[in-house]
Amino acid sequence: MLAGELALAGIDVAVVERRAGQELDRPRALGLHARTIEVLDQRGIADRFLAAGRPVQVQAFSMIPLDIGDFPTRHPYGLALPQNEFEPILAEWVGELGVRAYRTCEVTGFAQDDAGVEVALSDGRTLRARYLAGCDGGRSVVRRAAGIDFPGWDPSVNSLIAEVEMREEPQAGIRRDANGTQAMRRLDDGTRVAVVVTERFEGQSDEPTLEDLRAALRSVWGTDFGAHSPTFVSRFTDMARQAASYRAGRVLLAGDAAHIHYPVSGQGLNLGVQDAVNLGWKLAEVIEGHCAEGLLDTYHAERHPVAAGVLQSTMAQTALNRSDARMDALRTVVTELLGMDEPRRRMAARVSGLDVHYDLGPGHPLLGRRMPDVDLDTEDGARRMYSFLHEARPVLLNLGARGRFDLGPWAGRVRLVEAACEGGWALPALGEVTAPGAVLVRPDGHVAWVEEGSEQSLPDALTAWFGPR
Numbered sequence: 001m002l003a004g005e006l007a008l009a010g011i012d013v014a015v016v017e018r019r020a021g022q023e024l025d026r027p028r029a030l031g032l033h034a035r036t037i038e039v040l041d042q043r044g045i046a047d048r049f050l051a052a053g054r055p056v057q058v059q060a061f062s063m064i065p066l067d068i069g070d071f072p073t074r075h076p077y078g079l080a081l082p083q084n085e086f087e088p089i090l091a092e093w094v095g096e097l098g099v100r101a102y103r104t105c106e107v108t109g110f111a112q113d114d115a116g117v118e119v120a121l122s123d124g125r126t127l128r129a130r131y132l133a134g135c136d137g138g139r140s141v142v143r144r145a146a147g148i149d150f151p152g153w154d155p156s157v158n159s160l161i162a163e164v165e166m167r168e169e170p171q172a173g174i175r176r177d178a179n180g181t182q183a184m185r186r187l188d189d190g191t192r193v194a195v196v197v198t199e200r201f202e203g204q205s206d207e208p209t210l211e212d213l214r215a216a217l218r219s220v221w222g223t224d225f226g227a228h229s230p231t232f233v234s235r236f237t238d239m240a241r242q243a244a245s246y247r248a249g250r251v252l253l254a255g256d257a258a259h260i261h262y263p264v265s266g267q268g269l270n271l272g273v274q275d276a277v278n279l280g281w282k283l284a285e286v287i288e289g290h291c292a293e294g295l296l297d298t299y300h301a302e303r304h305p306v307a308a309g310v311l312q313s314t315m316a317q318t319a320l321n322r323s324d325a326r327m328d329a330l331r332t333v334v335t336e337l338l339g340m341d342e343p344r345r346r347m348a349a350r351v352s353g354l355d356v357h358y359d360l361g362p363g364h365p366l367l368g369r370r371m372p373d374v375d376l377d378t379e380d381g382a383r384r385m386y387s388f389l390h391e392a393r394p395v396l397l398n399l400g401a402r403g404r405f406d407l408g409p410w411a412g413r414v415r416l417v418e419a420a421c422e423g424g425w426a427l428p429a430l431g432e433v434t435a436p437g438a439v440l441v442r443p444d445g446h447v448a449w450v451e452e453g454s455e456q457s458l459p460d461a462l463t464a465w466f467g468p469r
Contacts, residue, residue, distance in 0.1 A: 001090065001273045002133055002254060004043070005280025005443075007097035008392040011287055014100040014129075016107055016121060022087040029083040029269035031058050034068060035353030035370065036270040037075040039277050042445050044390040046075075048089050053081030059351045060265055061313075062320035062331065063174070063181075064338050066348035072426035073354060074373050074384075083269060102127070107136065109145050112250045130287055133252045133279070135272070138241075140257035146248040152241030152260075153315065155201040162195045162213050162233040163187065167226025170195075176323035180238075182220050192231060201237055208235045238262040238318045240311045246300040254279055259307040261314040264321065265351050271310055274353060275303050281392055281443035290413060290467030302358040313350065349429035358446055364453025365433045371441045372427065376419040385441075388417055392443040394466055396458075400437040400451075409469040410462050414440075440465075 006013040032040075032049065040046040058078030059066040068076050105123040110132055112118075119127040134142025143150065157180050170193045174183045180198035187194055197216040213233050214224035242259045246252060255272030279299045285291040320331050337343045349355035358368040373386045376397075388395045394414045398405055402418045424432045440449035440461055449461035456464070463469070 002276035002280050003099045004094045007099050009284035011284050016102045018106045020104050022091045024084040031081050032079040033270045033352045034075045036273050042386045042389040045093050052085055053079040056080050059348050061347050062317040064335050068348045068352055071428045117250050131250045134257045135255050137256045138260040143253055143257050146251045148248055149244040150241045155237030155239040157198050157238050158201045158204045159198045159236050160208055160213050160216050163192050163231035164227045165229045166193050180321045208233045240315055261311050262318050264314050264317040267310050277444045278303050345429045354428040361455050364450035366447045366450050371445050371447050372425050374421050376421055378419045394443055395441045398438045413466050
């Protein structure tokens with residue numbers, strides 16, 4: 001996603017990928033939340049993913065459903081689309097943008113200086129770049145080589161996830177015990193069974209085997225159901241860690257390299273995609289020479305708190321997934337609370353990513369939040385707001401009298417859209433807000449300035465985000 005964002009801005013970018021293609025040995029992430037679908041819509045590619053997936057209400061907190069069907073968004077749902085199907089679609093788009101890929105090799109180290117980064121590859125080659133972005137997962141080589149600390153919480157549980165065949169009839173369903181969630185269901189092919197078995201963490205770290213899975217099944221269900229012929233057996237824990245800094249000089253982190261957590265509520269992939277969209281345009285502005293490197297510091301300032309909130313949420317859900325008399329009582333109370341409209345809206349907006357609010361100072365409720373995809377009446381006819389973000393360029397949307405704004409020296413960097421918009425605007429979890437006379441929208445779809453609703457003047461906001469005159 002980051003490579004795509006940079007390519008849209010005309011930046012020469014390459015991906016180093018250890019796999020030969022986008023194939024995965026198992027589904028991993030299972031779907032997209034509403035804000036991620038919106039982000040893809042901002043780039044004009046959401047339909048590719050919607051055609052491959054299935055819209056569903058996937059939002060949940062500790063398996064307590066959170067319906068967003070009444071949310072003010074064009075996508076009031078999640079998308080059931082496993083990562084092994086999501087990745088090839090995204091890779092095809094990135095390929096269309098002309099991004100080079102160095103496949104079947106890995107980054108083994110790097111050295112940075114005042115002008116760039118020398119990146120060593122496992123095949124003996126060296127690449128020279130202005131910047132290096134480590135999107136290389138929880139065991140990130142880039143993060144370690146950059147000397148960035150990864151503080152957090154050690155694991156308390158160990159979960160095995162697998163697809164196997166069983167000689168005995170599986171006990172389909174989900175249940176909880178003192179360790180957490182135990183789940184089993186027969187897959188659509190009628191032969192294989194998906195299994196999640198959770199145990200206490202006791203230092204397990206090796207790649208799990210079929211015998212490990214059988215032993216775990218016996219400890220939970222009293223039988224291994226004659227499990228055999230696994231498609232895969234994998235392990236994950238509830239470890240929660242976050243990079244102390246998302247940047248070290250010319251090296252940046254995104255996705256799991258910057259934060260890891262238990263996969264409950266399915267936010268990991270979504271968090272990473274949104275990291276990339278926040279970082280991409282800022283990195284492009286600096287590389288093009290429009291902005292000083294200080295702009296890159298806003299990436300950490302904005303995205304670190306978002307991931308910190310996700311870590312807190314997933315740790316709370318991990319605790320709620322356990323079962324004893326006290327936790328069962330707490331889950332009953334939380335379920336009752338989330339059945340009420342206001343708590344449900346707030347938590348659902350958080351899980352879906354629709355409530356992300358970057359602190360850009362006091363002012364209009366829109367400031368720092370995602371721009372709604374409102375219907376606009378322009379001189380070229382009816383348009384959606386997100387259609388003006390397809391090229392990942394900032395937009396000054398004027399909803400007042402035409403000709404009021406002259407972008408002057410920013411005209412080549414910021415698109416001016418003159419339009420009319422009927423009615424008020426609504427934000428998830430906040431409700432109706434007063435429609436402003438004009439807004440400045442960043443390439444990531446977040447509002448950077450609101451007329452009569454920001455402490456900064458428009459020239460000051462343009463300078464802060466898109467460089468001086």
